[in-house]
Amino acid sequence: MKLTKAYGLAPLKLAETIAEFIKAPMFSKIEVKAPGFINFYLSNDTVYQNAYNVLKLNENFGRVNIGNGVKVNVEFGSVNPTGPISVSHGRQVVLGDIFSSMLEFTNHSVAREYYCNDAGNQIRNLGKSVLVRYRQALGAKVEFPEDGYHGDYVMEIARELIAIHGEKYQAEGPADEDVITLFGDYSQTKMIKEIVGVCEKMGVKYDTIYSERSLYSDGIVAQTLEFLKANALTYEKDGATWFLSTKFNDEKDRVLVKSDGKSTYALSDIAYHKTKYSRGFRQLITFLGADHHGYIKRLHAAVSALGVPPETLTILIHQFVTMLKDGQVVRMSKRAANYVELNELIDDVGVDAVRYFFIMRKMDAHLDFDINLAKSQSTDNPVFYLQYCHARCHGVLNEARTKGFDVAIDKIAALPHDIVKKLDSPEEVAILKRAADFPKIMEECVKNYAPHLLCHYAEDFVKLFQSFYTKGKIDKNFRIVTDDKDLSSARLFLIYVVLITTRNILKVMKLSTPERM
RNA sequence: GUGCCUGUAGCUCAAUGGAUAGAGCGUCGGACUACGGAUCCGCAGGUUGGUGGUUCAACUCCACUCAGGCACACCA
Numbered sequence: 001m002k003l004t005k006a007y008g009l010a011p012l013k014l015a016e017t018i019a020e021f022i023k024a025p026m027f028s029k030i031e032v033k034a035p036g037f038i039n040f041y042l043s044n045d046t047v048y049q050n051a052y053n054v055l056k057l058n059e060n061f062g063r064v065n066i067g068n069g070v071k072v073n074v075e076f077g078s079v080n081p082t083g084p085i086s087v088s089h090g091r092q093v094v095l096g097d098i099f100s101s102m103l104e105f106t107n108h109s110v111a112r113e114y115y116c117n118d119a120g121n122q123i124r125n126l127g128k129s130v131l132v133r134y135r136q137a138l139g140a141k142v143e144f145p146e147d148g149y150h151g152d153y154v155m156e157i158a159r160e161l162i163a164i165h166g167e168k169y170q171a172e173g174p175a176d177e178d179v180i181t182l183f184g185d186y187s188q189t190k191m192i193k194e195i196v197g198v199c200e201k202m203g204v205k206y207d208t209i210y211s212e213r214s215l216y217s218d219g220i221v222a223q224t225l226e227f228l229k230a231n232a233l234t235y236e237k238d239g240a241t242w243f244l245s246t247k248f249n250d251e252k253d254r255v256l257v258k259s260d261g262k263s264t265y266a267l268s269d270i271a272y273h274k275t276k277y278s279r280g281f282r283q284l285i286t287f288l289g290a291d292h293h294g295y296i297k298r299l300h301a302a303v304s305a306l307g308v309p310p311e312t313l314t315i316l317i318h319q320f321v322t323m324l325k326d327g328q329v330v331r332m333s334k335r336a337a338n339y340v341e342l343n344e345l346i347d348d349v350g351v352d353a354v355r356y357f358f359i360m361r362k363m364d365a366h367l368d369f370d371i372n373l374a375k376s377q378s379t380d381n382p383v384f385y386l387q388y389c390h391a392r393c394h395g396v397l398n399e400a401r402t403k404g405f406d407v408a409i410d411k412i413a414a415l416p417h418d419i420v421k422k423l424d425s426p427e428e429v430a431i432l433k434r435a436a437d438f439p440k441i442m443e444e445c446v447k448n449y450a451p452h453l454l455c456h457y458a459e460d461f462v463k464l465f466q467s468f469y470t471k472g473k474i475d476k477n478f479r480i481v482t483d484d485k486d487l488s489s490a491r492l493f494l495i496y497v498v499l500i501t502t503r504n505i506l507k508v509m510k511l512s513t514p515e516r517m
Numbered sequence: 518g519u520g521c522c523u524g525u526a527g528c529u530c531a532a533u534g535g536a537u538a539g540a541g542c543g544u545c546g547g548a549c550u551a552c553g554g555a556u557c558c559g560c561a562g563g564u565u566g567g568u569g570g571u572u573c574a575a576c577u578c579c580a581c582u583c584a585g586g587c588a589c590a591c592c593a
Binding site for chain 1: 519520521522523524529530531532533535536540541542548549551552553554555556557558573574585586587588589590591592593
């Protein structure tokens with residue numbers, strides 16, 4: 001239709017003309033429909049060839065080469081180590097992990113990274129909070145700082161410190177700053193361990209935990225500042241050193257070194273990104289919560305200042321999670337300490353459900369997480385539906401085996417074309433066709449940064465099979481294993497296509513693949 | 518005040534600028550009486566928040582507007 005002007009022909013007429021010229025054996029039918037569409041119908045032979053390919057590729061079915069092995073750094077879940085990890089961060093961790101998994105599946109060399117903000121005021125604040133709780137626990141009348149961390153975990157840490165140090169730091173003293181540092185470091189180490197532990201419990205394993213503090217001790221911050229100065233990207237104003245980030249489209253310039261001589265987060269952040277490139281990564285992906293959307297321009301300015309094409313950095317913003325329990329919104333706030341902890345949620349609904357629910361919606365949209373619904377092991381649980389399909393395929397193969405069929409995959413994969421083409425009902429052809437879409441879906445997920453598309457595809461695909469399968473319960477002619485040996489073999493071929501596709505989907509999402517449920 | 522995200526069926530959400538806007542849940546009707554278990558089929562349900570604009574074609578792009586969410590530090 002876009003060509004109609006160029007050729008001066010009516011759309012329908014033009015489509016007919018084009019259709020005339022296209023003749024290929026892979027299409028069984030080519031038709032022209034108003035107002036000017038050309039429909040190509042894949043011939044069944046093409047469908048069967050694709051299906052043979054599924055069995056041949058097996059666990060590699062669905063892989064597409066998008067990345068050419070490029071080194072990608074995926075940073076996600078970089079929670080400040082000042083408290084337990086919350087469910088909104090959980091969403092980010094799962095998004096980052098599964099997207100990384102998708103990148104690996106599409107031939108990228110991925111490093112999962114956690115950036116640990118262990119260098120700023122918040123650690124001092126944490127240390128101070130713990131110190132006050134420590135003293136309170138020992139009976140002192142000390143006012144808790146309003147901007148301190150109010151969660152119960154602070155008291156837990158304080159008790160641990162009492163167990164370790166006794167009453168050594170009970171009295172206020174001139175060395176309090178040192179104590180705050182000591183307590184802060186202890187607390188921070190403990191929190192990071194706990195956060196990473198919860199992530200591992202969810203099946204997420206980081207390749208690197210990068211410490212902000214190390215940027216200072218390794219001299220990278222200082223080097224970065226020198227680099228920026230040498231390139232005339234800084235200036236002095238009001239006793240502070242500023243980064244000329246407006247030159248790279250940022251909304252305002254940023255302070256790098258405060259008038260008191262201390263560096264800001266903005267500076268260490270530039271230094272951090274510098275290391276990502278110097279560590280050999282050629283593509284950076286950073287997941288941030290919606291509250292950080294203001295960073296996008298700043299970070300792009302940062303990498304531009306480093307002389308790197310800004311498009312090598314992709315920042316993905318995800319919206320928050322609203323937890324619903326018994327129809328009530330559960331508020332989440334670290335400060336107020338009445339938020340839902342990710343750890344509790346995992347215990348509550350299970351790893352697979354948590355992982356799936358967190359990626360099933362596009363990240364731009366808010367996610368309502370109904371705890372009651374996720375907990376219910378009913379059939380409206382899509383995870384259950386997918387895993388059941390996988391288990392069912394195994395069940396059918398076992399059934400066939402007991403009836404004397406050789407169900408080894410290489411045996412089934414070697415079935416002659418004449419047998420496979422017995423899969424000619426519209427339902428069977430539809431399943432085979434939809435399975436063949438899997439690689440294309442993977443590509444869309446990665447290129448559009450949209451992992452949720454895989455969920456929609458998976459549910460759609462599995463439904464086709466479940467529907468066909470149920471047909472066999474009503475009409476014996478649609479059963480998988482029947483008296484007709486050739487037809488049964490053909491249908492076992494179909495089972496393998498479904499099994500492989502479903503299993504590979506589950507594996508990309510790093511969900512368990514039960515053979516029986 | 519400025520900026521970012523969202524608004525689609527009763528609910529939760531899909532839809533590279535393309536054909537009659539699709540699923541799940543829920544409602545209603547039907548099938549199955551089961552370890553090849555824990556389901557399947559169908560009906561109903563829509564002015565895609567609103568108003569303009571661009572286009573052969575708009576849920577999709579642009580402008581304005583309404584509603585909700587989130588940010589706008591010499592904090593991190």
